[in-house]
Amino acid sequence: MIMFATSDKGGTGRSVTSCNLGYRLSSRGRRVAYLDFDFGSPTAGALFELGGYERGVAPVRPQGAEAEHGQGLHSYLLGTAGTPARVNVRDATDREDMRRIRGRGGQLVLFPGDQGGGEFDRKKDADVISRCVRLLREVDEQFDVSIVDLSAGRSLAMDIVLSATADKALKDRTVRWLVFHRWTRQHIYAANSLVYGPHGLLECGRQAGHGKELLKDVRFVRTVVPQVDRLRGGSAPQAAWLHQQDRILNELAGELRVGASALLGTIPVEPMLQWREQLILDVDVQREIANRETVEAFDLLAEALLDARMWGPD
Ligand SMILES: Nc1ncnc2c1ncn2[C@@H]1O[C@H](COP(=O)(O)OP(=O)(O)OP(=O)(O)O)[C@@H](O)[C@H]1O
Ligand SMILES: [Mg+2]
Known part of the structure; x- marks a missing residue:
């Protein structure tokens, strides 16, 4: 399954929720990849507490080469890196509590973005x-499960993955879209507009070759909800x-x-x-933090992500 995490606004809790979701899935034995497609601000390494990757992966200068080469997802997509860097989170994390239990879960691998990579500046290529x-x-x-954390709003990254998933090589794959929003009026309007509005997910999806069925793969996630x-x-x-x-x-969310x-x-x-x-981590709950x-x-x-009944035919 490929899961795209998106939101209209920034700071919705998209990355924090997605990282924790990935961690919980891996704790249940699933093999999880986390692809940091937030090219302008690839900070998933900070969330996983991977020293040196807090702002993405640094470029390297191969022996004999004159210039440095990026190794992150941005460089891979632009064609300057043959394969993107991968970091095994359970081995490389600075969180001792997590390293201590690393044998007890499935793989959790971060594909970091490039340090200072920046958003794509050209049209779809x-x-x-x-x-x-x-x-x-x-x-x-x-x-x-491969979780792809896109940047907020209508980004070129969103257009690129919409085109990619419309390609026949991916058409038969299970794809899910999670749209994150906070529990406020402004965020509800914004989430609606990102999916149903002009230049939104459905419209851009149609242009990229998706049919109406794209909507069946879209669900919303409320974050930072006061109890x-x-x-x-x-x-x-x-x-x-x-x-x-x-x-x-x-009521507004329903409408x-x-x-x-x-x-x-x-x-x-x-x-x-x-x-x-x-x-x-479970230990944070046990310590009552x-x-x-x-x-x-x-x-x-x-569970809902993996449950096919939550993703029925309509
Ligand atoms: N459930 C929660 N309760 C309280 N705070 C939260 C919760 N989820 C996320 N946050 C906080 O909200 C802020 C924004 O979260 P996060 O960085 O995940 O959002 P984002 O949508 O990925 O933002 P960006 O668009 O900048 O990438 C962070 O400081 C995060 O710690
Ligand atoms: Mg984020």
Whole structure:
């Protein structure tokens, strides 16, 4: 399965949720690849706590060569790197707690972006698309789940992967699109517009050769959602107001086709993640640093992603 993680706005929790989702899937024995397609800001290495990869992979200067060569996904897609760099997260992470349990899970491999790679600046290029097709086919054969973290908004990366997945070499593969948004009015409108609006996923998908069935592969994920029933310390009018806002947001999400059966998961506000972008390990829950509900929400999302019934024919 290839899973694209996208969002209209930046800072939605797309990367933090996707990294944790990947980690939970790998903890259940799945082989997981994480491809950092956020070319302008490839910081997944920081989330996995991979020293030296916090801003992507650095270029190298091969022996005898005059110039440095990038080794990340950006360089691979542009054709300057033959194969993209891979980092085995469980072996290379600086998190000791994770290294200690590395034998107990499936593979988790990061394909980092290039340090200072930048967004693509040219229009869709057939060579870039065919390299992308090759890469996605390869990872889909080697891993159970390949998570592709795209940059926020209507990026060229989104166009490239839409063209790649419309290619006959990938047409038969299982592809899922997760659209992340925060639980606010602005984010709900934005998520709707990214999928259904002008130059959105469906329109760009049509131009790239997808049919209407693309929508069957799209679901929304709510992130950083306040748990109104668990608020403590506020006044009664404040609690009533917050409940009312929550209802209003639910109605809006329904009207804008971002809720009900289009919803795949909901991740609550997690203090640990508010302070630090990282993986939550079981040991963080055992030490009562992270909330159990958050990890359960990641697990539910992982299950829903893999559950074919959540991705029915309509
Ligand atoms: N469930 C959560 N609870 C609290 N804070 C969260 C949660 N999920 C993410 N965050 C925080 O929200 C911020 C944005 O998250 P993240 O970087 O994952 O978003 P993004 O959509 O990938 O952003 P960008 O567009 O910049 O790549 C981070 O500081 C992160 O730690
Ligand atoms: Mg991100």
